[in-house]
Amino acid sequence: MTLQRVDYDDHQHRVYAKARVIGADMLSRWMEVFAETLPAARPLALLDLGSGTGRFSPALADSFGGPVYGVEPSAGMRAVAQADSAHPAVTYLEGEAAAIPLEDASIDGVLMFLSFHHVQDKPAAVREIARVLRPGGRVLLRQVFSDRPPPTWYNAYFPRLDAIQASMFPTLSETLELFGAAGFRQLDYQQIEERYSDTEEEAIERLRLRGISTFDHLTEDEITSGFARMDADRAAGRLHPPLMGRSDLLVLGR
Numbered sequence: 001m002t003l004q005r006v007d008y009d010d011h012q013h014r015v016y017a018k019a020r021v022i023g024a025d026m027l028s029r030w031m032e033v034f035a036e037t038l039p040a041a042r043p044l045a046l047l048d049l050g051s052g053t054g055r056f057s058p059a060l061a062d063s064f065g066g067p068v069y070g071v072e073p074s075a076g077m078r079a080v081a082q083a084d085s086a087h088p089a090v091t092y093l094e095g096e097a098a099a100i101p102l103e104d105a106s107i108d109g110v111l112m113f114l115s116f117h118h119v120q121d122k123p124a125a126v127r128e129i130a131r132v133l134r135p136g137g138r139v140l141l142r143q144v145f146s147d148r149p150p151p152t153w154y155n156a157y158f159p160r161l162d163a164i165q166a167s168m169f170p171t172l173s174e175t176l177e178l179f180g181a182a183g184f185r186q187l188d189y190q191q192i193e194e195r196y197s198d199t200e201e202e203a204i205e206r207l208r209l210r211g212i213s214t215f216d217h218l219t220e221d222e223i224t225s226g227f228a229r230m231d232a233d234r235a236a237g238r239l240h241p242p243l244m245g246r247s248d249l250l251v252l253g254r
């Protein structure tokens, strides 16, 4: 299946921050996880590549000292980041992974949180990441890999989502091969238990906002009938969405 590029300037920028809000506890947990693999020195200059609405950029600056550069191609996502996630040590920049607007060897760590699969020219992106990273720098890829998808409770209601995920996300070995071409190797692979919602109701309401890009590849009919089946199951007491889910993090270095 060939999928069109997801354009975050279409509707995602209007719903993403609300649909994907991350709690303070989970944000600190991610910072602890990142601290385990980033260089030990402080401060660290970090690149949040595909920074979206800036969910992580301010916390990265607070935890690692800054500066943090949030590079993001979508003007709509960047506008939300500027408005809601401003921080004195964070600069949001127009750019994309295959054209990073930063100097050579200026960055200690690159975070790509659910953005690598959106990059059209992945070999060019890997070369750019290699160019901006200092020796000893790390790449943190929070990613879904199509050969090890986490269980996704709502896929049962939208039957094409399994196939969409399979073609949207790279496999782990494809990813390692892409990064291997620039001399990167796997340093770590972690599976984090992530809290997505505080209540079952909230999990459903967030999903309804469609802040998940795989939904952009479904038809309106598929979406309407999927939510109708979900609502019927919920009303009948047959649906109890999990509040936690598995998030995979691949750490690379040279």
Ligand SMILES: C[S@@+](CC[C@H](N)C(=O)[O-])C[C@H]1O[C@@H](n2cnc3c(N)ncnc32)[C@H](O)[C@@H]1O
Binding pocket: 008, 020, 049, 050, 051, 052, 053, 054, 055, 056, 071, 072, 073, 074, 077, 095, 096, 097, 098, 112, 113, 114, 115, 118, 119, 120, 213
């Ligand atoms: C699922 S969102 C993740 C945003 C943010 N990292 C987070 O976790 O909240 C994916 C982001 O990747 C961005 N993106 C798409 N193509 C990209 C590219 N070529 N380089 C960098 N980011 C890209 C999208 O515009 C979008 O903001």
